[in-house]
Amino acid sequence: MIDELKKLKIVKSHYAGKVRDVFDLGEQLLIITSDRISAYDCVFPNIIPGKGKILNQISVFFFKNISHIIDNHLISNNVDDFPAEFHDFKDQLDGRSVLVKKSKVIPFECIARGYISGSAWEEYKHFGTVNSQFVDKNMKQSQRFTQPLFTPSTKAASGHDENISYNKLLERIDKNIAEYLKEKSLELYKWAHQFLLERDIIIADTKFEFGSIGENIILIDEIFTPDSSRFWDKNAYEIGISPKSYDKQFIRDFVTKSGWNKMPPAPELPQEVIDKSLEKYKLVYSKITGETYK
Ligand SMILES: Nc1ncnc2c1ncn2[C@@H]1O[C@H](COP(=O)(O)OP(=O)(O)O)[C@@H](O)[C@H]1O
Ligand SMILES: [Mg+2]
Structure with a gap:
Protein backbone atom coordinates (compact mmCIF):
# COMPACT_ATOMS: atom_id res chain seq x y z
CA MET A 1 0.00 0.00 0.00
CA ILE A 2 2.80 2.43 0.91
CA ASP A 3 4.13 2.42 -2.67
CA GLU A 4 0.67 3.05 -4.07
CA LEU A 5 0.09 5.95 -1.66
CA LYS A 6 3.43 7.51 -2.60
CA LYS A 7 2.19 7.76 -6.21
CA LEU A 8 -0.97 9.72 -5.32
CA LYS A 9 -0.96 13.28 -6.71
CA ILE A 10 -1.99 14.73 -3.37
CA VAL A 11 1.18 13.32 -1.73
CA LYS A 12 4.06 15.83 -1.87
CA SER A 13 6.62 13.59 -0.20
CA HIS A 14 6.97 10.50 1.93
CA TYR A 15 9.15 9.89 4.96
CA ALA A 16 9.70 6.41 6.29
CA GLY A 17 10.41 6.81 10.00
CA LYS A 18 11.60 3.95 12.15
CA VAL A 19 8.04 2.98 12.99
CA ARG A 20 5.74 5.28 11.05
CA ASP A 21 5.23 6.32 7.45
CA VAL A 22 4.54 10.00 7.01
CA PHE A 23 2.88 11.43 3.88
CA ASP A 24 3.17 15.16 3.39
CA LEU A 25 -0.06 16.63 1.98
CA GLY A 26 0.95 20.30 2.24
CA GLU A 27 -0.69 21.66 5.37
CA GLN A 28 -1.53 18.23 6.67
CA LEU A 29 0.23 14.92 7.19
CA LEU A 30 -1.13 11.43 6.96
CA ILE A 31 0.72 9.25 9.46
CA ILE A 32 0.48 5.47 9.27
CA THR A 33 1.77 3.44 12.20
CA SER A 34 3.38 0.23 10.98
CA ASP A 35 3.97 -2.97 12.94
CA ARG A 36 7.72 -2.31 12.92
CA ILE A 37 9.52 -2.23 16.24
CA SER A 38 12.65 -0.32 17.11
CA ALA A 39 14.87 -0.24 20.17
CA TYR A 40 18.07 1.69 20.76
CA ASP A 41 17.26 3.53 17.51
CA CYS A 42 17.51 0.37 15.41
CA VAL A 43 14.58 -1.26 13.62
CA PHE A 44 14.23 -5.02 14.04
CA PRO A 45 13.84 -7.33 11.02
CA ASN A 46 10.60 -8.79 12.45
CA ILE A 47 7.24 -7.11 12.78
CA ILE A 48 4.80 -7.44 15.68
CA PRO A 49 1.52 -7.99 13.78
CA GLY A 50 -1.13 -5.62 15.12
CA LYS A 51 1.22 -3.46 17.19
CA GLY A 52 0.77 -0.42 14.93
CA LYS A 53 -2.99 -0.39 15.34
CA ILE A 54 -2.77 -0.75 19.10
CA LEU A 55 -0.23 2.04 19.49
CA ASN A 56 -2.04 4.39 17.14
CA GLN A 57 -5.28 3.89 19.01
CA ILE A 58 -3.68 4.47 22.40
CA SER A 59 -2.16 7.71 21.11
CA VAL A 60 -5.48 8.87 19.61
CA PHE A 61 -7.26 8.03 22.87
CA PHE A 62 -4.89 10.30 24.78
CA PHE A 63 -4.84 13.12 22.21
CA LYS A 64 -8.61 13.29 22.65
CA ASN A 65 -8.24 13.47 26.43
CA ILE A 66 -5.57 16.12 26.94
CA SER A 67 -6.98 19.13 25.09
CA HIS A 68 -7.44 20.88 28.44
CA ILE A 69 -3.63 20.97 28.79
CA ILE A 70 -2.41 21.80 25.26
CA ASP A 71 -3.58 21.78 21.64
CA ASN A 72 -2.38 18.85 19.58
CA HIS A 73 -1.97 17.97 15.92
CA LEU A 74 -4.83 15.46 15.59
CA ILE A 75 -7.43 16.30 12.95
CA SER A 76 -9.07 12.90 12.58
CA ASN A 77 -8.50 9.18 12.94
CA ASN A 78 -11.54 8.40 10.82
CA VAL A 79 -10.57 7.49 7.24
CA ASP A 80 -13.88 8.92 5.97
CA ASP A 81 -12.59 12.37 7.01
CA PHE A 82 -9.32 11.91 5.09
CA PRO A 83 -8.95 13.36 1.57
CA ALA A 84 -10.99 11.29 -0.91
CA GLU A 85 -7.84 9.87 -2.55
CA PHE A 86 -7.29 7.71 0.53
CA HIS A 87 -10.77 6.22 0.73
CA ASP A 88 -9.86 3.29 -1.55
CA PHE A 89 -7.32 2.21 1.08
CA LYS A 90 -9.75 2.39 3.98
CA ASP A 91 -9.38 -1.27 4.96
CA GLN A 92 -5.61 -0.97 5.37
CA LEU A 93 -5.66 2.50 6.93
CA ASP A 94 -8.43 1.89 9.44
CA GLY A 95 -7.17 1.96 13.03
CA ARG A 96 -3.54 2.63 12.16
CA SER A 97 -3.59 6.08 10.62
CA VAL A 98 -4.25 9.69 11.52
CA LEU A 99 -4.66 12.92 9.61
CA VAL A 100 -2.77 15.66 11.48
CA LYS A 101 -1.75 19.30 11.18
CA LYS A 102 1.75 19.61 9.75
CA SER A 103 4.06 21.58 12.01
CA LYS A 104 7.67 22.61 12.13
CA VAL A 105 9.19 20.02 14.45
CA ILE A 106 11.04 21.43 17.48
CA PRO A 107 14.12 19.19 17.29
CA PHE A 108 14.25 18.05 20.91
CA GLU A 109 12.69 15.09 22.65
CA CYS A 110 10.92 16.40 25.72
CA ILE A 111 11.17 13.69 28.34
CA ALA A 112 9.43 13.78 31.70
CA ARG A 113 10.46 11.34 34.40
CA GLY A 114 8.69 10.54 37.65
CA TYR A 115 10.86 7.54 38.55
CA ILE A 116 14.54 6.82 38.05
CA SER A 117 15.12 4.21 35.37
CA GLY A 118 16.84 3.53 32.04
CA SER A 119 19.52 6.00 30.96
CA ALA A 120 18.72 8.27 33.95
CA TRP A 121 19.47 5.43 36.36
CA GLU A 122 22.71 4.58 34.51
CA GLU A 123 23.91 8.18 34.75
CA TYR A 124 22.87 8.49 38.40
CA LYS A 125 24.70 5.31 39.40
CA HIS A 126 27.96 6.69 38.02
CA PHE A 127 27.71 10.41 38.66
CA GLY A 128 24.82 11.05 41.06
CA THR A 129 23.20 13.24 38.39
CA VAL A 130 20.39 13.00 35.85
CA ASN A 131 20.96 15.02 32.66
CA SER A 132 23.89 16.63 34.49
CA GLN A 133 21.61 17.95 37.25
CA PHE A 134 22.02 16.84 40.85
CA VAL A 135 18.94 15.05 42.14
CA ASP A 136 17.85 13.40 45.40
CA LYS A 137 20.68 11.57 47.19
CA ASN A 138 20.83 7.81 47.86
CA MET A 139 18.19 6.89 45.32
CA LYS A 140 17.61 3.26 44.43
CA GLN A 141 16.69 1.91 41.00
CA SER A 142 13.06 2.67 40.00
CA GLN A 143 12.49 4.95 42.99
CA ARG A 144 10.09 7.85 42.57
CA PHE A 145 11.59 11.35 42.40
CA THR A 146 10.29 13.86 44.94
CA GLN A 147 9.21 15.93 41.92
CA PRO A 148 9.02 14.80 38.26
CA LEU A 149 12.00 15.91 36.18
CA PHE A 150 12.19 17.40 32.71
CA THR A 151 15.13 15.75 30.92
CA PRO A 152 15.33 16.80 27.26
CA SER A 153 17.43 15.16 24.59
CA THR A 154 18.41 16.13 21.09
CA LYS A 155 16.45 14.53 18.29
CA ALA A 156 19.32 13.24 16.22
CA ALA A 157 18.70 12.83 12.48
CA SER A 158 20.81 9.68 12.66
CA GLY A 159 22.40 7.74 15.48
CA HIS A 160 21.50 8.00 19.14
CA ASP A 161 19.78 10.96 20.75
CA GLU A 162 21.89 12.81 23.29
CA ASN A 163 20.61 13.80 26.73
CA ILE A 164 21.16 17.47 27.45
CA SER A 165 20.71 19.59 30.56
CA TYR A 166 17.93 22.14 30.73
CA ASN A 167 20.63 24.84 30.62
CA LYS A 168 21.91 23.44 27.32
CA LEU A 169 18.37 23.56 25.97
CA LEU A 170 18.16 27.21 27.01
CA GLU A 171 21.30 27.90 24.97
CA ARG A 172 19.77 26.30 21.91
CA ILE A 173 16.23 27.63 21.81
CA ASP A 174 14.29 30.69 22.88
CA LYS A 175 13.92 30.86 26.68
CA ASN A 176 10.15 31.29 26.57
CA ILE A 177 9.80 28.26 24.31
CA ALA A 178 12.08 26.15 26.53
CA GLU A 179 10.06 27.11 29.60
CA TYR A 180 6.82 26.31 27.83
CA LEU A 181 8.08 22.86 26.74
CA LYS A 182 9.19 22.10 30.28
CA GLU A 183 5.98 23.29 31.89
CA LYS A 184 3.71 21.44 29.46
CA SER A 185 5.79 18.23 29.54
CA LEU A 186 5.55 18.11 33.33
CA GLU A 187 1.86 18.98 33.35
CA LEU A 188 1.09 16.26 30.80
CA TYR A 189 3.19 13.73 32.68
CA LYS A 190 1.49 14.48 36.00
CA TRP A 191 -1.94 14.19 34.41
CA ALA A 192 -1.07 10.82 32.80
CA HIS A 193 0.55 9.53 35.98
CA GLN A 194 -2.66 10.06 37.91
CA PHE A 195 -4.88 8.76 35.10
CA LEU A 196 -2.85 5.58 34.67
CA LEU A 197 -2.35 4.90 38.35
CA GLU A 198 -6.11 4.48 38.61
CA ARG A 199 -5.73 1.79 35.93
CA ASP A 200 -2.95 -0.05 37.74
CA ILE A 213 2.54 26.35 13.42
CA GLY A 214 3.20 30.07 13.11
CA GLU A 215 3.37 31.38 16.68
CA ASN A 216 1.55 28.39 18.18
CA ILE A 217 3.27 25.46 19.79
CA ILE A 218 1.34 22.21 19.70
CA LEU A 219 1.87 18.64 20.78
CA ILE A 220 2.70 16.34 17.84
CA ASP A 221 3.89 12.81 17.06
CA GLU A 222 2.49 10.17 19.46
CA ILE A 223 1.69 10.37 23.17
CA PHE A 224 1.61 7.98 26.10
CA THR A 225 2.19 4.88 23.98
CA PRO A 226 4.30 1.91 25.06
CA ASP A 227 6.84 3.05 22.44
CA SER A 228 7.22 6.53 23.91
CA PHE A 250 10.73 -6.69 27.38
CA ILE A 251 12.38 -6.56 23.94
CA ARG A 252 15.26 -4.45 25.26
CA ASP A 253 15.92 -6.95 28.05
CA PHE A 254 15.81 -9.85 25.62
CA VAL A 255 18.29 -8.34 23.17
CA THR A 256 20.60 -7.17 25.93
CA LYS A 257 20.72 -10.71 27.34
CA SER A 258 21.35 -12.06 23.83
CA GLY A 259 24.58 -10.04 23.76
CA TRP A 260 23.66 -7.64 20.93
CA ASN A 261 25.95 -4.58 20.95
CA LYS A 262 23.06 -2.19 20.11
CA MET A 263 24.58 -1.29 16.76
CA PRO A 264 22.77 -2.03 13.47
CA PRO A 265 21.71 -4.50 12.26
CA ALA A 266 19.27 -5.47 15.03
CA PRO A 267 18.95 -9.23 15.57
CA GLU A 268 16.01 -11.50 14.68
CA LEU A 269 13.43 -11.79 17.45
CA PRO A 270 12.23 -15.29 18.31
CA GLN A 271 8.52 -16.02 17.81
CA GLU A 272 7.90 -16.31 21.55
CA VAL A 273 9.28 -12.81 22.14
CA ILE A 274 7.03 -11.46 19.37
CA ASP A 275 3.96 -13.22 20.81
CA LYS A 276 4.73 -12.13 24.35
CA SER A 277 5.18 -8.49 23.43
CA LEU A 278 1.95 -8.43 21.40
CA GLU A 279 0.18 -9.85 24.43
CA LYS A 280 1.60 -7.03 26.55
CA TYR A 281 0.50 -4.38 24.06
CA LYS A 282 -3.04 -5.80 24.07
CA LEU A 283 -3.14 -5.88 27.84
CA VAL A 284 -1.99 -2.29 28.20
CA TYR A 285 -4.54 -1.23 25.56
CA SER A 286 -7.40 -2.74 27.51
CA LYS A 287 -6.18 -1.32 30.81
CA ILE A 288 -5.98 2.18 29.32
CA THR A 289 -9.15 2.28 27.25
CA GLY A 290 -11.27 -0.14 29.29
CA GLU A 291 -11.99 -2.05 26.05
CA THR A 292 -10.71 -5.40 24.89
CA TYR A 293 -8.49 -5.18 21.82
CA LYS A 294 -10.04 -7.13 18.93
N1 LIG B 1 2.38 17.09 13.35
C1 LIG B 1 3.58 16.82 12.88
N2 LIG B 1 4.23 17.71 12.09
C2 LIG B 1 5.46 17.43 11.58
N3 LIG B 1 6.14 16.29 11.83
C3 LIG B 1 5.57 15.38 12.63
C4 LIG B 1 4.26 15.59 13.20
N4 LIG B 1 3.96 14.50 13.97
C5 LIG B 1 5.02 13.67 13.88
N5 LIG B 1 5.99 14.17 13.09
C6 LIG B 1 7.26 13.52 12.73
O1 LIG B 1 6.94 12.34 11.99
C7 LIG B 1 7.87 11.28 12.28
C8 LIG B 1 7.10 10.06 12.77
O2 LIG B 1 7.72 8.86 12.42
P1 LIG B 1 8.68 8.00 13.36
O3 LIG B 1 8.58 6.61 12.90
O4 LIG B 1 8.43 8.30 14.80
O5 LIG B 1 10.06 8.63 12.91
P2 LIG B 1 11.49 8.74 13.60
O6 LIG B 1 12.23 7.54 13.16
O7 LIG B 1 12.01 10.02 13.00
O8 LIG B 1 11.26 8.82 15.11
C9 LIG B 1 8.82 11.84 13.34
O9 LIG B 1 10.01 12.26 12.69
C10 LIG B 1 8.06 13.03 13.93
O10 LIG B 1 8.93 14.03 14.42
MG1 LIG C 1 9.71 8.65 16.52
Missing part, protein backbone atom coordinates in the same frame (compact mmCIF):
# COMPACT_ATOMS: atom_id res chain seq x y z
CA ILE A 201 -0.19 1.31 35.52
CA ILE A 202 2.76 3.40 36.61
CA ILE A 203 4.11 5.64 33.87
CA ALA A 204 7.75 5.90 34.92
CA ASP A 205 8.77 8.27 32.14
CA THR A 206 7.58 9.43 28.76
CA LYS A 207 8.66 11.39 25.70
CA PHE A 208 6.84 14.19 23.91
CA GLU A 209 7.52 16.02 20.68
CA PHE A 210 6.30 19.53 20.01
CA GLY A 211 5.99 21.50 16.81
CA SER A 212 5.13 25.02 15.82
CA SER A 229 6.72 5.67 27.58
CA ARG A 230 7.93 3.29 30.25
CA PHE A 231 4.85 1.59 31.69
CA TRP A 232 5.08 -0.56 34.81
CA ASP A 233 2.53 -2.87 36.36
CA LYS A 234 1.58 -1.06 39.55
CA ASN A 235 1.00 -4.32 41.38
CA ALA A 236 4.49 -5.60 40.58
CA TYR A 237 6.26 -2.32 41.34
CA GLU A 238 9.27 -2.61 43.59
CA ILE A 239 12.17 -0.32 44.37
CA GLY A 240 15.64 -1.72 43.68
CA ILE A 241 14.76 -3.72 40.55
CA SER A 242 13.58 -3.05 37.00
CA PRO A 243 9.83 -3.71 37.50
CA LYS A 244 7.65 -5.81 35.20
CA SER A 245 6.74 -3.55 32.32
CA TYR A 246 4.19 -3.19 29.54
CA ASP A 247 6.46 -1.45 27.10
CA LYS A 248 9.28 -2.55 24.87
CA GLN A 249 11.54 -3.02 27.87
Whole structure:
Protein backbone atom coordinates (compact mmCIF):
# COMPACT_ATOMS: atom_id res chain seq x y z
CA MET A 1 0.00 0.00 0.00
CA ILE A 2 2.80 2.43 0.91
CA ASP A 3 4.13 2.42 -2.67
CA GLU A 4 0.67 3.05 -4.07
CA LEU A 5 0.09 5.95 -1.66
CA LYS A 6 3.43 7.51 -2.60
CA LYS A 7 2.19 7.76 -6.21
CA LEU A 8 -0.97 9.72 -5.32
CA LYS A 9 -0.96 13.28 -6.71
CA ILE A 10 -1.99 14.73 -3.37
CA VAL A 11 1.18 13.32 -1.73
CA LYS A 12 4.06 15.83 -1.87
CA SER A 13 6.62 13.59 -0.20
CA HIS A 14 6.97 10.50 1.93
CA TYR A 15 9.15 9.89 4.96
CA ALA A 16 9.70 6.41 6.29
CA GLY A 17 10.41 6.81 10.00
CA LYS A 18 11.60 3.95 12.15
CA VAL A 19 8.04 2.98 12.99
CA ARG A 20 5.74 5.28 11.05
CA ASP A 21 5.23 6.32 7.45
CA VAL A 22 4.54 10.00 7.01
CA PHE A 23 2.88 11.43 3.88
CA ASP A 24 3.17 15.16 3.39
CA LEU A 25 -0.06 16.63 1.98
CA GLY A 26 0.95 20.30 2.24
CA GLU A 27 -0.69 21.66 5.37
CA GLN A 28 -1.53 18.23 6.67
CA LEU A 29 0.23 14.92 7.19
CA LEU A 30 -1.13 11.43 6.96
CA ILE A 31 0.72 9.25 9.46
CA ILE A 32 0.48 5.47 9.27
CA THR A 33 1.77 3.44 12.20
CA SER A 34 3.38 0.23 10.98
CA ASP A 35 3.97 -2.97 12.94
CA ARG A 36 7.72 -2.31 12.92
CA ILE A 37 9.52 -2.23 16.24
CA SER A 38 12.65 -0.32 17.11
CA ALA A 39 14.87 -0.24 20.17
CA TYR A 40 18.07 1.69 20.76
CA ASP A 41 17.26 3.53 17.51
CA CYS A 42 17.51 0.37 15.41
CA VAL A 43 14.58 -1.26 13.62
CA PHE A 44 14.23 -5.02 14.04
CA PRO A 45 13.84 -7.33 11.02
CA ASN A 46 10.60 -8.79 12.45
CA ILE A 47 7.24 -7.11 12.78
CA ILE A 48 4.80 -7.44 15.68
CA PRO A 49 1.52 -7.99 13.78
CA GLY A 50 -1.13 -5.62 15.12
CA LYS A 51 1.22 -3.46 17.19
CA GLY A 52 0.77 -0.42 14.93
CA LYS A 53 -2.99 -0.39 15.34
CA ILE A 54 -2.77 -0.75 19.10
CA LEU A 55 -0.23 2.04 19.49
CA ASN A 56 -2.04 4.39 17.14
CA GLN A 57 -5.28 3.89 19.01
CA ILE A 58 -3.68 4.47 22.40
CA SER A 59 -2.16 7.71 21.11
CA VAL A 60 -5.48 8.87 19.61
CA PHE A 61 -7.26 8.03 22.87
CA PHE A 62 -4.89 10.30 24.78
CA PHE A 63 -4.84 13.12 22.21
CA LYS A 64 -8.61 13.29 22.65
CA ASN A 65 -8.24 13.47 26.43
CA ILE A 66 -5.57 16.12 26.94
CA SER A 67 -6.98 19.13 25.09
CA HIS A 68 -7.44 20.88 28.44
CA ILE A 69 -3.63 20.97 28.79
CA ILE A 70 -2.41 21.80 25.26
CA ASP A 71 -3.58 21.78 21.64
CA ASN A 72 -2.38 18.85 19.58
CA HIS A 73 -1.97 17.97 15.92
CA LEU A 74 -4.83 15.46 15.59
CA ILE A 75 -7.43 16.30 12.95
CA SER A 76 -9.07 12.90 12.58
CA ASN A 77 -8.50 9.18 12.94
CA ASN A 78 -11.54 8.40 10.82
CA VAL A 79 -10.57 7.49 7.24
CA ASP A 80 -13.88 8.92 5.97
CA ASP A 81 -12.59 12.37 7.01
CA PHE A 82 -9.32 11.91 5.09
CA PRO A 83 -8.95 13.36 1.57
CA ALA A 84 -10.99 11.29 -0.91
CA GLU A 85 -7.84 9.87 -2.55
CA PHE A 86 -7.29 7.71 0.53
CA HIS A 87 -10.77 6.22 0.73
CA ASP A 88 -9.86 3.29 -1.55
CA PHE A 89 -7.32 2.21 1.08
CA LYS A 90 -9.75 2.39 3.98
CA ASP A 91 -9.38 -1.27 4.96
CA GLN A 92 -5.61 -0.97 5.37
CA LEU A 93 -5.66 2.50 6.93
CA ASP A 94 -8.43 1.89 9.44
CA GLY A 95 -7.17 1.96 13.03
CA ARG A 96 -3.54 2.63 12.16
CA SER A 97 -3.59 6.08 10.62
CA VAL A 98 -4.25 9.69 11.52
CA LEU A 99 -4.66 12.92 9.61
CA VAL A 100 -2.77 15.66 11.48
CA LYS A 101 -1.75 19.30 11.18
CA LYS A 102 1.75 19.61 9.75
CA SER A 103 4.06 21.58 12.01
CA LYS A 104 7.67 22.61 12.13
CA VAL A 105 9.19 20.02 14.45
CA ILE A 106 11.04 21.43 17.48
CA PRO A 107 14.12 19.19 17.29
CA PHE A 108 14.25 18.05 20.91
CA GLU A 109 12.69 15.09 22.65
CA CYS A 110 10.92 16.40 25.72
CA ILE A 111 11.17 13.69 28.34
CA ALA A 112 9.43 13.78 31.70
CA ARG A 113 10.46 11.34 34.40
CA GLY A 114 8.69 10.54 37.65
CA TYR A 115 10.86 7.54 38.55
CA ILE A 116 14.54 6.82 38.05
CA SER A 117 15.12 4.21 35.37
CA GLY A 118 16.84 3.53 32.04
CA SER A 119 19.52 6.00 30.96
CA ALA A 120 18.72 8.27 33.95
CA TRP A 121 19.47 5.43 36.36
CA GLU A 122 22.71 4.58 34.51
CA GLU A 123 23.91 8.18 34.75
CA TYR A 124 22.87 8.49 38.40
CA LYS A 125 24.70 5.31 39.40
CA HIS A 126 27.96 6.69 38.02
CA PHE A 127 27.71 10.41 38.66
CA GLY A 128 24.82 11.05 41.06
CA THR A 129 23.20 13.24 38.39
CA VAL A 130 20.39 13.00 35.85
CA ASN A 131 20.96 15.02 32.66
CA SER A 132 23.89 16.63 34.49
CA GLN A 133 21.61 17.95 37.25
CA PHE A 134 22.02 16.84 40.85
CA VAL A 135 18.94 15.05 42.14
CA ASP A 136 17.85 13.40 45.40
CA LYS A 137 20.68 11.57 47.19
CA ASN A 138 20.83 7.81 47.86
CA MET A 139 18.19 6.89 45.32
CA LYS A 140 17.61 3.26 44.43
CA GLN A 141 16.69 1.91 41.00
CA SER A 142 13.06 2.67 40.00
CA GLN A 143 12.49 4.95 42.99
CA ARG A 144 10.09 7.85 42.57
CA PHE A 145 11.59 11.35 42.40
CA THR A 146 10.29 13.86 44.94
CA GLN A 147 9.21 15.93 41.92
CA PRO A 148 9.02 14.80 38.26
CA LEU A 149 12.00 15.91 36.18
CA PHE A 150 12.19 17.40 32.71
CA THR A 151 15.13 15.75 30.92
CA PRO A 152 15.33 16.80 27.26
CA SER A 153 17.43 15.16 24.59
CA THR A 154 18.41 16.13 21.09
CA LYS A 155 16.45 14.53 18.29
CA ALA A 156 19.32 13.24 16.22
CA ALA A 157 18.70 12.83 12.48
CA SER A 158 20.81 9.68 12.66
CA GLY A 159 22.40 7.74 15.48
CA HIS A 160 21.50 8.00 19.14
CA ASP A 161 19.78 10.96 20.75
CA GLU A 162 21.89 12.81 23.29
CA ASN A 163 20.61 13.80 26.73
CA ILE A 164 21.16 17.47 27.45
CA SER A 165 20.71 19.59 30.56
CA TYR A 166 17.93 22.14 30.73
CA ASN A 167 20.63 24.84 30.62
CA LYS A 168 21.91 23.44 27.32
CA LEU A 169 18.37 23.56 25.97
CA LEU A 170 18.16 27.21 27.01
CA GLU A 171 21.30 27.90 24.97
CA ARG A 172 19.77 26.30 21.91
CA ILE A 173 16.23 27.63 21.81
CA ASP A 174 14.29 30.69 22.88
CA LYS A 175 13.92 30.86 26.68
CA ASN A 176 10.15 31.29 26.57
CA ILE A 177 9.80 28.26 24.31
CA ALA A 178 12.08 26.15 26.53
CA GLU A 179 10.06 27.11 29.60
CA TYR A 180 6.82 26.31 27.83
CA LEU A 181 8.08 22.86 26.74
CA LYS A 182 9.19 22.10 30.28
CA GLU A 183 5.98 23.29 31.89
CA LYS A 184 3.71 21.44 29.46
CA SER A 185 5.79 18.23 29.54
CA LEU A 186 5.55 18.11 33.33
CA GLU A 187 1.86 18.98 33.35
CA LEU A 188 1.09 16.26 30.80
CA TYR A 189 3.19 13.73 32.68
CA LYS A 190 1.49 14.48 36.00
CA TRP A 191 -1.94 14.19 34.41
CA ALA A 192 -1.07 10.82 32.80
CA HIS A 193 0.55 9.53 35.98
CA GLN A 194 -2.66 10.06 37.91
CA PHE A 195 -4.88 8.76 35.10
CA LEU A 196 -2.85 5.58 34.67
CA LEU A 197 -2.35 4.90 38.35
CA GLU A 198 -6.11 4.48 38.61
CA ARG A 199 -5.73 1.79 35.93
CA ASP A 200 -2.95 -0.05 37.74
CA ILE A 201 -0.19 1.31 35.52
CA ILE A 202 2.76 3.40 36.61
CA ILE A 203 4.11 5.64 33.87
CA ALA A 204 7.75 5.90 34.92
CA ASP A 205 8.77 8.27 32.14
CA THR A 206 7.58 9.43 28.76
CA LYS A 207 8.66 11.39 25.70
CA PHE A 208 6.84 14.19 23.91
CA GLU A 209 7.52 16.02 20.68
CA PHE A 210 6.30 19.53 20.01
CA GLY A 211 5.99 21.50 16.81
CA SER A 212 5.13 25.02 15.82
CA ILE A 213 2.54 26.35 13.42
CA GLY A 214 3.20 30.07 13.11
CA GLU A 215 3.37 31.38 16.68
CA ASN A 216 1.55 28.39 18.18
CA ILE A 217 3.27 25.46 19.79
CA ILE A 218 1.34 22.21 19.70
CA LEU A 219 1.87 18.64 20.78
CA ILE A 220 2.70 16.34 17.84
CA ASP A 221 3.89 12.81 17.06
CA GLU A 222 2.49 10.17 19.46
CA ILE A 223 1.69 10.37 23.17
CA PHE A 224 1.61 7.98 26.10
CA THR A 225 2.19 4.88 23.98
CA PRO A 226 4.30 1.91 25.06
CA ASP A 227 6.84 3.05 22.44
CA SER A 228 7.22 6.53 23.91
CA SER A 229 6.72 5.67 27.58
CA ARG A 230 7.93 3.29 30.25
CA PHE A 231 4.85 1.59 31.69
CA TRP A 232 5.08 -0.56 34.81
CA ASP A 233 2.53 -2.87 36.36
CA LYS A 234 1.58 -1.06 39.55
CA ASN A 235 1.00 -4.32 41.38
CA ALA A 236 4.49 -5.60 40.58
CA TYR A 237 6.26 -2.32 41.34
CA GLU A 238 9.27 -2.61 43.59
CA ILE A 239 12.17 -0.32 44.37
CA GLY A 240 15.64 -1.72 43.68
CA ILE A 241 14.76 -3.72 40.55
CA SER A 242 13.58 -3.05 37.00
CA PRO A 243 9.83 -3.71 37.50
CA LYS A 244 7.65 -5.81 35.20
CA SER A 245 6.74 -3.55 32.32
CA TYR A 246 4.19 -3.19 29.54
CA ASP A 247 6.46 -1.45 27.10
CA LYS A 248 9.28 -2.55 24.87
CA GLN A 249 11.54 -3.02 27.87
CA PHE A 250 10.73 -6.69 27.38
CA ILE A 251 12.38 -6.56 23.94
CA ARG A 252 15.26 -4.45 25.26
CA ASP A 253 15.92 -6.95 28.05
CA PHE A 254 15.81 -9.85 25.62
CA VAL A 255 18.29 -8.34 23.17
CA THR A 256 20.60 -7.17 25.93
CA LYS A 257 20.72 -10.71 27.34
CA SER A 258 21.35 -12.06 23.83
CA GLY A 259 24.58 -10.04 23.76
CA TRP A 260 23.66 -7.64 20.93
CA ASN A 261 25.95 -4.58 20.95
CA LYS A 262 23.06 -2.19 20.11
CA MET A 263 24.58 -1.29 16.76
CA PRO A 264 22.77 -2.03 13.47
CA PRO A 265 21.71 -4.50 12.26
CA ALA A 266 19.27 -5.47 15.03
CA PRO A 267 18.95 -9.23 15.57
CA GLU A 268 16.01 -11.50 14.68
CA LEU A 269 13.43 -11.79 17.45
CA PRO A 270 12.23 -15.29 18.31
CA GLN A 271 8.52 -16.02 17.81
CA GLU A 272 7.90 -16.31 21.55
CA VAL A 273 9.28 -12.81 22.14
CA ILE A 274 7.03 -11.46 19.37
CA ASP A 275 3.96 -13.22 20.81
CA LYS A 276 4.73 -12.13 24.35
CA SER A 277 5.18 -8.49 23.43
CA LEU A 278 1.95 -8.43 21.40
CA GLU A 279 0.18 -9.85 24.43
CA LYS A 280 1.60 -7.03 26.55
CA TYR A 281 0.50 -4.38 24.06
CA LYS A 282 -3.04 -5.80 24.07
CA LEU A 283 -3.14 -5.88 27.84
CA VAL A 284 -1.99 -2.29 28.20
CA TYR A 285 -4.54 -1.23 25.56
CA SER A 286 -7.40 -2.74 27.51
CA LYS A 287 -6.18 -1.32 30.81
CA ILE A 288 -5.98 2.18 29.32
CA THR A 289 -9.15 2.28 27.25
CA GLY A 290 -11.27 -0.14 29.29
CA GLU A 291 -11.99 -2.05 26.05
CA THR A 292 -10.71 -5.40 24.89
CA TYR A 293 -8.49 -5.18 21.82
CA LYS A 294 -10.04 -7.13 18.93
N1 LIG B 1 2.38 17.09 13.35
C1 LIG B 1 3.58 16.82 12.88
N2 LIG B 1 4.23 17.71 12.09
C2 LIG B 1 5.46 17.43 11.58
N3 LIG B 1 6.14 16.29 11.83
C3 LIG B 1 5.57 15.38 12.63
C4 LIG B 1 4.26 15.59 13.20
N4 LIG B 1 3.96 14.50 13.97
C5 LIG B 1 5.02 13.67 13.88
N5 LIG B 1 5.99 14.17 13.09
C6 LIG B 1 7.26 13.52 12.73
O1 LIG B 1 6.94 12.34 11.99
C7 LIG B 1 7.87 11.28 12.28
C8 LIG B 1 7.10 10.06 12.77
O2 LIG B 1 7.72 8.86 12.42
P1 LIG B 1 8.68 8.00 13.36
O3 LIG B 1 8.58 6.61 12.90
O4 LIG B 1 8.43 8.30 14.80
O5 LIG B 1 10.06 8.63 12.91
P2 LIG B 1 11.49 8.74 13.60
O6 LIG B 1 12.23 7.54 13.16
O7 LIG B 1 12.01 10.02 13.00
O8 LIG B 1 11.26 8.82 15.11
C9 LIG B 1 8.82 11.84 13.34
O9 LIG B 1 10.01 12.26 12.69
C10 LIG B 1 8.06 13.03 13.93
O10 LIG B 1 8.93 14.03 14.42
MG1 LIG C 1 9.71 8.65 16.52
